[in-house]
Each structure stands twice: as C-alpha cells, then as structure tokens.
Amino acid sequence: MSALALIAFALWALFMLYLPHIVEFLRIRRFASTIPGPSIGELIENAKKGQILAWLNSLYKKHGTVFRIWFGKDLTVFFSDPEDVKQILSNNKLLKKSKSYELIEVWLGKGLLTSSNEAWQRHRKLLTPAFHFRILGEFKEPMEDNCQILISKLREKANGEQFDIYPYITLFALDAILETAMGLKKNAQMQSESEYVKAVQTICRVLYKRLFSFWHRFDLIYRFTDAYKERIEALKVLHGETNRMIKLRRQMLQDTNIHNMADAEKSDEVGGKRRLAFLDMLLISQLEGGGLTDLEIREEVDTFLFGGHDTTSSAMGFCIYLLSQHEDIQQRAYEEAVAMQGREKETMRYLEAVIKETLRIYPSVPSYSRKTQEDLQIGNITVPKGVAISVLAYMVHRDENNYPEPEKFNPDRFLDNDKELHPFAFVAFSAGPRNCIGQKFAMLELKLALSSLLRSYELLPVKGFVPNHLAELVMKSGNGIQIRMRPRK
Numbered sequence: 001m002s003a004l005a006l007i008a009f010a011l012w013a014l015f016m017l018y019l020p021h022i023v024e025f026l027r028i029r030r031f032a033s034t035i036p037g038p039s040i041g042e043l044i045e046n047a048k049k050g051q052i053l054a055w056l057n058s059l060y061k062k063h064g065t066v067f068r069i070w071f072g073k074d075l076t077v078f079f080s081d082p083e084d085v086k087q088i089l090s091n092n093k094l095l096k097k098s099k100s101y102e103l104i105e106v107w108l109g110k111g112l113l114t115s116s117n118e119a120w121q122r123h124r125k126l127l128t129p130a131f132h133f134r135i136l137g138e139f140k141e142p143m144e145d146n147c148q149i150l151i152s153k154l155r156e157k158a159n160g161e162q163f164d165i166y167p168y169i170t171l172f173a174l175d176a177i178l179e180t181a182m183g184l185k186k187n188a189q190m191q192s193e194s195e196y197v198k199a200v201q202t203i204c205r206v207l208y209k210r211l212f213s214f215w216h217r218f219d220l221i222y223r224f225t226d227a228y229k230e231r232i233e234a235l236k237v238l239h240g241e242t243n244r245m246i247k248l249r250r251q252m253l254q255d256t257n258i259h260n261m262a263d264a265e266k267s268d269e270v271g272g273k274r275r276l277a278f279l280d281m282l283l284i285s286q287l288e289g290g291g292l293t294d295l296e297i298r299e300e301v302d303t304f305l306f307g308g309h310d311t312t313s314s315a316m317g318f319c320i321y322l323l324s325q326h327e328d329i330q331q332r333a334y335e336e337a338v339a340m341q342g343r344e345k346e347t348m349r350y351l352e353a354v355i356k357e358t359l360r361i362y363p364s365v366p367s368y369s370r371k372t373q374e375d376l377q378i379g380n381i382t383v384p385k386g387v388a389i390s391v392l393a394y395m396v397h398r399d400e401n402n403y404p405e406p407e408k409f410n411p412d413r414f415l416d417n418d419k420e421l422h423p424f425a426f427v428a429f430s431a432g433p434r435n436c437i438g439q440k441f442a443m444l445e446l447k448l449a450l451s452s453l454l455r456s457y458e459l460l461p462v463k464g465f466v467p468n469h470l471a472e473l474v475m476k477s478g479n480g481i482q483i484r485m486r487p488r489k
Ligand code: HEM
Pocket: 112, 113, 114, 124, 303, 304, 307, 308, 309, 311, 312, 315, 359, 363, 364, 365, 368, 369, 427, 428, 429, 430, 433, 434, 435, 436, 437, 438, 439, 441, 442
C-alpha cells in the first residue's frame, strides 16, 4: 500500500470514528436554532462583567422559562418552569451530570456529586444510612461546641460597628463538616492560618475561577497559569490529609476491636468518642466486605467536605443579612430560638420557614445540570441526546405564580400556603433521586447556628449595603455580608 493510500485510509478511519459525533453535533445545532438564546459574544461579555445571575434573569424576562446558551461547543438548555423541572428531576434516566462537573473531579474524583450510573447508585445506597436523622442527632453536640466558638469569636465584633461576618461563618461551617465527615477536630475557627484550611479555600477559589474562565478551560493553556500551580499545591495538602485521616481512623477501629457495625454499636469508644464520623461508617462497611475502595472513600470524604461547607456558609450568610434587614422577622425568630433552646433538633416552624425563604431568594446552588443520554421530551420540547439540561433554581424561585412579589423576603409564604405551592417550586436542595443527601444535616446545622446567634446578638442593618450575589458554583456575595451586631441584654 502506498503512503498516500495509507494516509487516505487513516483519514477515512478517523472520519468514520468521529462521524457519530459530527451527526450528533449537527442535530444539536439544528435543535438549538429552534430555542431562543444569546450569542457567544454576549456570554463572554457578561462573564467578564461577572454579573451572570442578573444576566440570566434578563434572559428569562426576554425569552421566558426556556432558553439556551452555547458554552463553546457545548449546548445547555435552561428550564425554570416548575412543571418542566418536575419532569427533569423525577426522570430516572436523566441522572448523568453535565460536562462542567468534570472540572471538580481533580479534587472529588468520582464521588457522589460527580459520578453517574451504577457507581453512583451503589455509593448512594451505601451512604444514605449515614445521613439518617437519628445518626445526625449524634452530631448535635459537636455542632453546638462549634456554635459556642463562633459566638465567642464574634464577641469582639459586637460593638455596633460594621464588619463582614462571612469569614467567621465559613470557618465555622468548615469545622462542623470536618468533625462530622472525618472525625477531625481541626478548629479552623481558632486556627484560620492552618495549611489545610488555606488549601480548602484555595481549591474552591481556583476551581470556581476556571469554571467561568474562557481561556482556563483549555488544558494546554491552563497548565501554564499560576492557578494551575496553586491547584497542584492545594490538592497535595487536601488529598494527603484525607489519606492520613483514613489511615488514622482505620487504626483506631482496629485498636478498639471494631470489625463491623454491631461491634461499633456496642463500643463506647471510637477514637475517644462514641460518635462515628461518616468516614468511620465507610471504613466499617469496607471491613464488612461490601464497601468502597480506599480511593473511593477518599473521594466521598472530599465530596462531603466540598458539598457541606460552602453551601451552608452561603445560606447562613444570606440569612443573617436578611434578618438584619427585617427587624420584625428577626424578633419572631429570636422568640422561637429562646423558647426552643436545647430542642433545636425538633421542628422550629418559624426558623425553618426563614431558612427556606432565604434559600428561595438566594439558592446556594443557583443552577445544576444533567446531560441527556437519549432524546428526551420535556414539556413540548424534544431535547436531543448530548445536550446539557440545567435547572435554573434561581429563576424557578422567582416564578410569580407561586411567589407573588418574588424579591420580597416573606417567610410566611412557607407557613401559610406551603401546601398550595407547586411541589417543584422550591428546589434549593434539588429533588428526586439525585437530591441533596445532606439537606437534613444542613438544616440541623443552620438551625443550631442561627438560633444560638439570635439568642446572643441582635443583628443590625448596614445602611445602603446590598449583597452582590455572584453565580459561582455556590452562590456568594462578592462584597461579603456586612452587618452590625449588639449583644442581647
Ligand atoms: C444549605 C445547604 C445545602 C444546599 C442548598 C445544597 C444543595 C444541593 C443541591 C442543589 C444538590 C444537587 C446538585 C446537583 O444536582 O448537581 C446537592 C447535592 C449534594 N449535596 Fe447538598 N446542599 C447543601 C448542603 C449539603 C451538605 C451539608 C452536604 C454534606 C454533608 C451535602 C452533600 C451533597 C452531596 C454529596 C450531593 C450529591 C448527591 C447525589 O448526587 O447523589 N450538601 N446539594
């Protein structure tokens, strides 16, 4: 065979290899032309401005509840109608996450948040008991200890002067998740300079930055950036620490003769405490023979850490801001917090409504996406295979049919007409099979922290302050959470 024929054959083989992708892409392009949406130029311009949520809001107003955006060659269709959201989130065939989740795999690997198919199903089944409310109750005490540290750290700020409370909250949330996920008392609140705490903050920052950067998305370019170097250093610390903890907790189980759950239930001591961290539960199920590999365990522990600290700090920060702005609502929440002291695990009707209303206006995860693995009918649209579908919780929560005056902070919505709401009108924790596994954990932590804060301090508004909410992977306020505080008498 001549060289030319060889080249022609190679080209043909390559073409045949890519043919299905080319056909799929052409179908997607044809479909995209039937859905309204902005140009790529508009995307770049708005990403540069950093006001993605305001832009998505304007697209919703212009195009309605369904619109599309091209992210490079990847198409995402955004949905905000509760009826469409119901079809998306309850569909058992739509469980695969979209491509943007691959960016966080360097840290989380194929943990629960990023994995799909059988691996996800197996892990979810294995992890669900660890989030059972009875087990979570065991964490009330360490969470309360961390709340006390938060209250005392804030004492120096409770002088009526303006300050940013957000850094205090993040360290509190990090301590709460480190202690419960890994059994690790890190005292981030006391040692904010620790190498580990800094690595968590660095990795969150560089991963978010990459998600919304056009250039950093190209691997070849990214490898030459400072962010890449920072990422490598942070991952070394993070993975090193999780591996160290796996070794340490395994040794503790061995030393206390715990080989299965029955032994653990009988034992009083796991590392000096009766409580089992999520990590212990995973290690015990490994000992019982049906568990995960060491790598899978590390990925899950890192996933809890990521999923569990930024989301709750965001919710807590926005809730404090809203309470500081609404004296009457704060007073009602305060009275309930006083009446329920020590019983926060029980229903706290008003504070729960306050938290839900906060998450309605400021959903910690403003949108989340799946990828279609086959053509899919949603409402009157047939979405072709290979398209990312995004639930835009931020706009679902601003649907005027369910929420008249949607920008108004009114927790009574969740007391008065909760039953009249569309079941998919509130999706801050997502819904269906891939909903947030940690939502009960999050509610317990938020209730404990907010009620002890309310009992200790009066939250006062800062004149003219409005949070600049940014759509990072987790919604944040770009200008912090500025408040003033006074001790309660
Ligand atoms: C206010 C607090 C929280 C909010 C608003 C929240 C929200 C969400 C949302 C919207 C999802 C779905 C994401 C997606 O489909 O891509 C999710 C998934 C998840 N969350 Fe949360 N979350 C919170 C707290 C937590 C906590 C405290 C933990 C862990 C202790 C946690 C662990 C997870 C995990 C592991 C998943 C993936 C579940 C799966 O795919 O099976 N979250 N969360």
